[in-house]
Amino acid sequence: MSIRAIETSYAGHRFRSRLEARWAVFFDKIGIRWEYEPQGYAVGPDGGRKPYLPDFWLxxxxxxxEVKGSEEQLDVELLFHAVIPHYGLPNPAGPQLINEHQVRLLILGPIGRADSLVHSTTGEHAGYSQPAHTVLTFRKGDVFQGMACFFAGGIDITPEGGLVGNDGPYIDWEGRGTRWGNWVGGGGLISEDRDEAAHAAYRAARSARFEHGQTP
Known part of the structure; x- marks a missing residue:
């Protein structure tokens, strides 16, 4: 039996799911400007193009x-095709390039936990842990899975990661769950005190309540 998503209103938008609304709360709290479902596109090779409406544009x-409640809900082929520039999603503001990688698509799952760390010996504050998220990039005909972490007002992206396919198109799906998918809650990044805003944003998004109006 499938669980039906709950449509949720926030910031003047009607979100298809409460999870999407929570990520909008997160973006607002951390200071990242967002647009919700601005436009749909047909992506994929000629003869096999499919409609795709991304959840957010930053x-x-x-x-x-792209926001999904679980990795099993990801349409891997559709997202893979969306990442390839010559038949995928456009770059409305021009490509974002990091180490020759075009950073194309961020995949977000359930709102992860972000915790304060305590030194095991001294008991003193030792920084923070936060989730790492999947980002898909394109470089010289290949698609890679990298890592993204949030900080106050932005995203820290490491584009180098596992090779998941090429523009043949060939998709390596065998690594699903390790090299491909939602890394939310997996691993974890020890960040500096200056990144406390990210942890406050995770807490706000996790605890947001929408039942009584648009203000969480």
Whole structure:
């Protein structure tokens, strides 16, 4: 039996799911400007193009965002095709390039936990842990899975990661769950005190309540 998503209103938008609304709360709290479902596109090779409506566009980061409650809900082939520039999603503001990688698509799952760390010996504050998220990039005909972490007002992206296919198109799906998918809650990044805003944003998004109006 499938679980039906709950449509949720927030910031003047009607979100298809409460999870999407929570990520909008997160973006607002951390200071990232967002647009919700601005436009749909047909993606994929000629003869096999499919409609795709990305969940968010982040103008400053030049990054599309897909939100899914679980990895099993990901349409891997569709997202893979969306990442390939010559038949995927456009770059409305021009490509974001990091180490020759075009950073194309950020995949977000359930809102992860972000915790304060305590030194095991001294008991003193030792920084923070936060989730790492999947980002898909394109470089010289190949698609890679990298890592993205949030900080105050932006995203720290490491584009180098596992090779998941090429523009043949060939998709390596055998690594699903390790090299491909939602890394939310997996691993974890020890960040500095200056990144406390990210942890406050995770807490706000996790605890947001929408039942009594648009203000969480």
């Amino acid at each position: 103008p400053k980061e030049k990054l599309w965002v």
